[in-house]
Amino acid sequence: MPSPADSDDDRSLLFAVPGGPREASRPVACQKTQVTLQAQSVSRMAHLDLAAALARVAGGDRAALERLYGASSVKLYGIVQRILGRQDWADAVLEDVYVGVWQHAGEFDGARVSPDAWLARLARTLALDELRRTASGSPQELPSWYEEAGGARQSEALRRLSACLNALPSEGRKIVLLAYHYGLTREEISKRVGWPVAMVRSSLRGSLAQLKECLGQ
Amino acid sequence: MTQEEDIDGLAGEYVLGCLDAAERADVEARRPLEGSLKAAIEAWERRLAPLLEAAPEVAPPPGLFDKVLARIADEPGRGAAPVLALRSAPQRRMRLVVGAGALAACLALAVAAWFLYAQADKPKSTVHEAAMDCGGLYKNFWGKLDREKYARIPAEQLAGVSRMALRAYDACQAGDQLDATSLFGRLERMNF
Known part of the structure; x- marks a missing residue:
């Protein structure tokens, strides 16, 4: 802690x-x-x-x-x-x-x-x-920057979190950010990325576990 | 779903914002009641908060603050008062929730009081006792809570307890033993 x-x-x-x-x-x-x-x-x-x-x-x-x-x-x-x-x-x-x-x-x-x-x-x-x-429903259009977390000027905390996000598989990272920034449900994400809902769910849970481990807290 | 619930995963999904309306409402009802869920949610809020740095900055329309002022015109600041815990619901809904919570709490108290009196006054042979374990479990739960503790629990939490107990009873009646056992177990472990 x-x-x-x-x-x-x-x-x-x-x-x-x-x-x-x-x-x-x-x-x-x-x-x-x-x-x-x-x-x-x-x-x-x-x-x-x-x-x-x-x-x-x-x-x-x-x-x-x-x-x-x-x-x-x-x-x-x-x-x-x-x-x-x-x-x-x-x-x-x-x-x-x-x-x-x-x-x-x-x-x-x-x-x-x-x-x-x-x-x-x-x-x-x-x-x-x-x-x-x-x-x-989901937003009509997503901006192109959602795949990356953070901008040029980042706090140390955001740099750490970005490094952990970047260590995720790219689809997994995209799904996490779609949820966090736009509040998309698993169903909406599933439509957007073309994965079954169950797969989105297991990807999310897997990404969360990996993030937690990576952040070490 | 496995019997051992992945609290941390659920909390993470709640904070990410990907739960549907029903799941979200369920987590919000459980949050004030379950210490481990509450702690897991706060931890995920801390972990993910840095992402908000990257949120865009957009000026709200002029005049919006005047609407806020108009809405709080009749309210003295209640911030310092020990009001019900913030459930972070919009005000429209917050009032509904609080109102419904108070009503549910009254009902819960009435039911609990009835059970206490029934237990004290009547001999053991009550009508439903033999019929179904569900009734027994439900009654047993309320019977075990002590009245002094009721007084200390905010209405909203008590309503949450009541809802969960009813869900447990319904699940039991519907024959969903796994769900009922898990819910009753959770109620048992609750620490007021």
Whole structure:
């Protein structure tokens, strides 16, 4: 198990890393902001701000919620929209995310998880729940970069994870990333890659076991 | 599926996001009840979180935050209150879940109370006792839980326990012994 300090290091870049070069080619419905933050020092500040803002939100501070929205919504909207693939659904879910933050900020425990990871988890979970409820099927078009994890500027944690992902057979890696980034079910993945569902399932389980072993945690 | 469930694989698939709606709901219901599943999910969230660095950054439409403000206009911050554990469901559903949870918890308590009184007041020869083991197992489970513990369990968790017990009973009645045994076993091992 990594120490909490290590984990925080690993996750603190979440809102600071701009999209990799491949993402520029992805067709998106909304305008993209080209936020180019200068790596770690900024991210650490954002990290501290987020934790403090969450504590204030927990105390009922609406202005703090707005600051939090300003600091995190661009990233969370990106995550949510990629999963849902439709702007109207993404808008509704992002609203849910910040209403959820308002109601549950007091449950955030900075000793266990970094604030950006806590927010991203909330956004991902709500987006996946919505996706399953609407049963919209898989996205029409996938960008070309999904086969590789991460962009040019990567945190140490992402480099480690990328190395482990790259050690998987290429189809296995593709399936893992299709699931993680787009929330595709085994059935949807099966249609996309032309494998039987059972084979997708065993590939996923095998990849997960291999990843866990490779990451050594 | 093998009898020994691959908790880590299930947790990994949950975090990856590839479970279908029913499987996902099942994991979410079990999550607050099963320590090993909860820990496995958190570990996978930690392992895979770095991938979110590569997520695109997209500006939400202007005015979206105003809608958030409008929705929380009537709510004081409840963040600090010891509310039910975040199940990470959207608010629309969260309310439903919490409402249904409270109702189910009331039902569960009523059923449990009935069993306790029935056991205390009546002589041993109850009507269903001889009929089926399923009833016995179900009753036995509720009979063994102690009332003080009920009070400490959040309604949502209690509803989850109740749902699982009913599923176990249904599986037993339907003749699915494997499933019933596994579910009752899981209920037995639960640590409140």
